[in-house]
Amino acid sequence: TLEGPCLGPLFARFIMDLDQREKWDAQIANVYEAYPINDLDSANIAMQFGKYGDCSRLGIGYCQTKANLGIAPREQLTLCGIQDFPNGASIIWGTEMEDWHNHLLPEGPRFPRAKSHIFSTTLVPTSETTMDVEYVLQLESGGNLPTWLTTPVIVDSVKKLFVTARSCFQGEGSTLSDYLQEQKKKEEQFSNSLLITP
Secondary structure, eight states: OEESOOOHHHHHHHHHOHHHHTTTOTTEEEEEEEEEOOOHHHHHHHTTTBBTBEEEEEEEEEEEEOOBTTBOOOEEEEEEEEEEOTTSOEEEEEEEOOGGGGGGSOSSOOOOBOEEEEEEEEEEESSSSEEEEEEEEEEEOSTTOOHHHHHHHHHHHHHHHHHHHHHHHTTOSSHHHHHHHHHHHHHHHHHHHOOOOO
């Protein structure tokens, strides 16, 4: 359970925004949304109009880790999205793209592919000021690394994610207030841009 407002898009920034990710993931070298999918209406049609929530963000992301203790960097190409639900819950999800999508990788040297078979973070409000968060990751590190070596690093990283998120959602620092101000500006711009005709 985390204290604070249940804001899926803000939590997603801790995963997909490099500045936010660096706060908890010492291994991250780069992460960004390489190919945003802006036609969310088509995505929601494909997802049967709300059966799986309302898709509020969708795209293909790129992630690269740093080399560490003689282990080469890893890279990922992941289809990711955010599903929002009427009760205020959100699911942030991702799954690894197939090797035949490698042409979507950025130019430059290639690294072993780590593969997230399943990734999801589910946020469910339990009150106006608290939420339950479930983090699920089924990861293949690539390059024949033994799980006894990679699992402790992944577990430590996830713990650091929750420590960072907890302080943000409780209002420490400016991340939460900056996000809320940004959303307020967007709402004002949207309401000011509506043209109502009879």
